[in-house]
Amino acid sequence: MGTPNIVYRDVVDSTNRVAHCLAGQGYPGGTTVLAEMQTAGRGRHGRSWNSSPGKGLWFSLLLRPPRTLVPAGAAALTLAVAATAAGALTAETGVPLHVKWPNDLQADGRKVAGILTEMKAEPDRIDYIIVGIGINVNQARADFPPELRDRAGSLRLAAGHSFDRPPLFLALRKTTLDACLLYFEQGFVPFHQTWKDINITLGRPVRVFRPGGYLDGTALDLDPDGALLLRDRRGRLHRLRSGELD
Ligand code: BTN
Numbered sequence: 616m617g618t619p620n621i622v623y624r625d626v627v628d629s630t631n632r633v634a635h636c637l638a639g640q641g642y643p644g645g646t647t648v649l650a651e652m653q654t655a656g657r658g659r660h661g662r663s664w665n666s667s668p669g670k671g672l673w674f675s676l677l678l679r680p681p682r683t684l685v686p687a688g689a690a691a692l693t694l695a696v697a698a699t700a701a702g703a704l705t706a707e708t709g710v711p712l713h714v715k716w717p718n719d720l721q722a723d724g725r726k727v728a729g730i731l732t733e734m735k736a737e738p739d740r741i742d743y744i745i746v747g748i749g750i751n752v753n754q755a756r757a758d759f760p761p762e763l764r765d766r767a768g769s770l771r772l773a774a775g776h777s778f779d780r781p782p783l784f785l786a787l788r789k790t791t792l793d794a795c796l797l798y799f800e801q802g803f804v805p806f807h808q809t810w811k812d813i814n815i816t817l818g819r820p821v822r823v824f825r826p827g828g829y830l831d832g833t834a835l836d837l838d839p840d841g842a843l844l845l846r847d848r849r850g851r852l853h854r855l856r857s858g859e860l861d
Contacts (some may be wrong), residue, residue: 620646621788626668628655631733631747634675638735638743644679647788656749659718659731660859665763670754672784676792678744680799686736689744690856691803691841692795693718693732696746698810699794700728700787704750707786710773716816716834716843716860720750725768727751748791753777803841811837816860821845823858830858 620642627633630648632655637646653673656664666673680689694717701712701720704727712728713721720728728750735742751769759767771777797805811817816834823830823845832847842854 622648624650626652629653629657630673630675631657631745634677634745638677646677647674649674664749667758671752672750675745675747678795680741684799686741692798693730694810694841695794695798695803695806696730696791698806699790701813703787703790707783708770710770713813713815722768722773727768752780804839807839821860825858
């Protein structure tokens, strides 16, 4: 991937959107867009992502995978990045982080970070991938809008003190970029056990929201290719690649 560029902006609408623009301009794989503030941070399923200025880390990695990786093969990249980022954050801060399928990082039952993976692709060929990572670092409870206060957390809330963000960013950028390269070479297999070791999804009753409805059941296992195995209330098994848990 060469030497990764870091493109820093004080304010952007969304680092993912800026990364898409840079991809169109030919920036190389490894380019990282970092912003102090996002005015229209994007979350999964068309939701917005609260990105208060000066408190978190909001960045996007531009990835140019090898031609051998087809769109379906990228399905578990988000899980690989989630497991890697959780491990790196725990190592850097001492805060135990857990992964909740498919893309949440949680501490003390509250969401501390999320990952939004987007790509430009044709059915058989990926042009590029953007992995957007949002980490709540130094927010106090009052920094979150009232509707998020019950569910959102930060590293500061979990640890009881604040953190210096630049070293955290540099560590996270390196470990997640390295993880993406490993994923491009070997798929999800090297991340499978790590994800299972720190997950808070398996063995629990879950409600999975999918387009057009939801499914209640028990999360049984995670396949080596990243699919969630769920047994519904009638005993039927489902292999899920995407969705949203309650
Ligand atoms: C989610 O959990 O819904 C995913 C949230 C992803 C947020 C990050 S912040 C940096 C990057 N830029 C965006 O607009 N979104 C991602």
